Amino acid sequence: MKSNRRISIAVRLIGLISVLLVVAILAISSMVYVLFKNNLDNELQDKSLLTIRLIEQEINTWMEGKRALLHNLSPVFAYVNLNEATAVATLGALKKADPDLSSIYLMDMVPFKNGGFIYEATGWKPPADYDQSSRPWFQQANAASDVVFTxxxxxxxxxxxxxxxxxxxxxxxxKDLGVLGLDMIIDQVSTIIGAKKISTHGKSYLVNNQGVFITHEKSDEVLKGNLFDVSGVASFKQNVLSKDESYGVNTKSGYYLTSRIVPGTSWRIVSFGPLSDIYYILTQFSLLLVLVSGVGLVISFILTLLIARSFTRPILRAADYASQ
Incomplete structure (x- = not known):
């Protein structure tokens, strides 16, 4: 009888304390997990926005150099009456000095086919029926008061x-003299963007306002493939195309994505990657947390058993004394 009572009281104490310990450990573990995950999420957002802004600054610096070239060259032609040979030589020297330039030219407001002039860095002359005023780049520049990018x-x-x-x-x-133009090879832009990624398996691209790739590591995707055809990225389309800067996470598709528009253009820098790059450490942390919690429960159970015995002995003695 005494043995049964001893076991009954010990079991109840052990059960009660064990339940309390399990609840406490689960609560603490859950809180630690949530805090750790929130910290990872905040770090991902901060790193994503910082990376995309750095890319935009580097592209802007590259573009600003081309803007400055056009602005600095403009007065030379506007105020100095250069003959064709001198104009072509000047343009040729500038092209030679800048490896990014495929061509540099000045074209008259009067169409070439109607007697207008065209000065090009290599001395190139178009066909007799050429009409530069019908070209989109010419029309954009003619309608604007500053440098335009096609x-x-x-x-x-x-x-x-x-x-x-x-x-x-x-x-x-x-009076309008003409339009000064630069054809710029954007290999450097591709290099700038391709070198920046947020996570191990992340990707960064430049796309147009429809999501078509302007830069891509596969040349056959350039101006043909679309960002939103990439698995897991389609859900970000509205944010990317409607906002100057965006950041989002889609746990269903398992991707994060951030984007930013390049000022003065319709181009968008996009950087994205799998959440597994970020959350793999969370998985490892969770396993460690489970292991530590399990060890803690075992130790707690042993301590509870010892404590329960020490509690039940005086209780049983008092009960025996009272029954005598």
Whole structure:
């Protein structure tokens, strides 16, 4: 009888304390897990936005150099009446000095087919029926008061991806002289973007306002493939195309993505990657937490058993004394 009572009281104490310990350990473990995950999420967001802004700054620096070239060259043609040979030599020297330039030229407001002039760095002359005023880059520059950048396109001569930067030049009397243009090879932009990624298996690209790749490690994807055809990325489309800067995580697709528009263009820098790159450490931490919790429960159970015995002995003695 005494033995049964001893066991009954010990079991109840052990059970009660064990339940309390399990609840406490689970609560603490859950809190630690949530705090650790929140910290990872915050670090991912901070790193994503920092990376995308650094890429944008580097691209802006590259573009600003081309803007400055056009602005500095504009007065030379606007205020100095250069003959064709001198103009071509000047443009040729500038092209030779900048490996990013595929071509540099000044074209008259009057169409070439109607007698307008065209000065190009290599001395190139277009066909007799050429009308530069019908070209999109010319029309964009003519309608703007500052440098404009076209959508990227493949250069027919070099086969490389280029962007045209153009600026309308005015004479001192206020009349339009022509449009000064640069055809820029954007290999450096591809290098800048390709070198930056947020996580181990992350990717960074430049896309247009429809998601078409402007840069890609596979040349056959450039100007053909679409970012939103990439598995796991489609859900970010609205944010990328509607916001100047965006950041998001999709746990269902298992991806994070951040984007930022390049000022003065319709281009967007996009960097994304699998959440497994970030959360693998969370998985390891969870396993460690389970292991530590398990060891803690075993130790707690042993201590509870010892404590329960020490508690039950005086209780049973008192009960025996009272029954005598």
């Amino acid at each position: 959508e990227p396109y493949l250069d027919l001569i070099t086969g490389k991806l280029v962007v045209t930067a153009a600026l309308k030049i005015k004479q001192p009397n206020g």
